[in-house]
Amino acid sequence: MAIAAFELFRSAGFPAFYFTDNSNEILILDGSNGRYTLQPAKMEIEDYLNLHGYQIVSGSKIIRDIPTSRKHIGEELVKKTKNLCRCNFSP
DSSP, X not given: OHHHHHHHHHXXXXXXXXXXXXXXXXXXXXXXXXXXXXXXXXXXXXXXXHHTTOOOOTTOOOOOSOOGGGHHHXXXXXXXXXXXXXXXXXX
């Protein structure tokens, strides 16, 4: 079915391409062997939060350091994750 769709588009003069989800590449199927790698966009945390519906109040300061009183939470999560991921493989 994919080959038929490719041939239909090619015969109509439309560009055809293939997206590889495992390597984020776009392969151009016109005989030129064009290949483009998609790079994830880099964005500031403020833009990311805005995209997800959170508003940044003008003049507010984003604190990037974790308060000392909350550092134990991250350490505990790491410990629990290590316990969940513990696997024994024998060669």
